[in-house]
Amino acid sequence: xxxxxxxxxxxxxxxxxxxxxxxxxxxxxxxxxxxxxxxxxxxxxxxxxxxxxxxxxxxxxxxxxxxxxxxxxxxxxxxxxxxxxxxxxxxxxxxxxxxxxxxxxxxxxxxxx
Amino acid sequence: xxxxxxxxxxxxxxxxxxxxxxxxxxxxxxxxxxxxxxxxxxxxxxxxxxxxxxxxxxxxxxxxxxxxxxxxxxxxxxxxxxxxxxxxxxxxxxxxxxxxxxxxxxxxxxxxxx
Numbered sequence: 202x203x204x205x206x207x208x209x210x211x212x213x214x215x216x217x218x219x220x221x222x223x224x225x226x227x228x229x230x231x232x233x234x235x236x237x238x239x240x241x242x243x244x245x246x247x248x249x250x251x252x253x254x255x256x257x258x259x260x261x262x263x264x265x266x267x268x269x270x271x272x273x274x275x276x277x278x279x280x281x282x283x284x285x286x287x288x289x290x291x292x293x294x295x296x297x298x299x300x301x302x303x304x305x306x307x308x309x310x311x312x313x314x
Numbered sequence: 315x316x317x318x319x320x321x322x323x324x325x326x327x328x329x330x331x332x333x334x335x336x337x338x339x340x341x342x343x344x345x346x347x348x349x350x351x352x353x354x355x356x357x358x359x360x361x362x363x364x365x366x367x368x369x370x371x372x373x374x375x376x377x378x379x380x381x382x383x384x385x386x387x388x389x390x391x392x393x394x395x396x397x398x399x400x401x402x403x404x405x406x407x408x409x410x411x412x413x414x415x416x417x418x419x420x421x422x423x424x425x426x427x428x
Contacts (some may be wrong), residue, residue, distance in 0.1 A: 205357075221423045231381070234415065234416075238426065241420075241421070242420055242421070243318075243320075243418030243419050243420050243421050244358065244403070244418050246415040249415055259415075292357070292358070294384060302360050302363065303348075304360075305350075305355070305357040305359070305362070306357060307357050308357060
């Protein structure tokens with residue numbers, strides 16, 4: 202599968218624990234996005250990378266959230282001290298250039314208990 | 315920031331009928347408007363998109379129209395089939411090179427009945 206891949210697909214964690222998700226974009230896509238989707242809602246923008254530079258962050262991205270894309274390829278999203286309200290589907294997307302289609306990964310479903 | 319509203323939230327049509335989903339956006343600088351289809355438990359997939367320099371675009375049974383003056387755009391699906399049943403999301407983006415986020419609507423659950 203040469204699409205956007207995310208790992209893990211599902212994560213159950215206890216409140217207060219830290220979690221990290223990984224996204225591997227389509228090869229040579231220099232743009233990478235993280236979105237969060239809750240049940241019955243559309244994806245909400247979290248952050249955006251162009252190569253290794255994080256160019257935009259949503260106000261939704263509190264100081265417990267951090268994202269990296271150190272070599273301009275894969276990206277990680279870490280949530281520290283998880284809360285029940287963090288339970289959602291975390292989607293990653295990538296695109297090749299300005300104005301190009303964004304392809305989504307299958308997402309990581311996080312459940313905080 | 316951008317705000318995208320989408321209607322209706324649910325839509326039920328009989329197989330063979332047409333379905334129309336409407337979205338409005340707030341930021342007049344938005345210039346890219348994709349539509350995504352999301353089946354249960356699956357990733358959103360782009361089905362059609364339109365840019366601000368075009369008023370209408372068609373791809374087989376799917377068409378999208380854009381009215382920049384009124385800041386609204388619509389998805390039209392003709393001759394609906396059961397496999398069209400899914401949640402459809404509209405989105406808007408101002409792609410300036412350094413800013414490129416999509417703002418999504420809340421989705422429309424389309425049910426095509428036999």
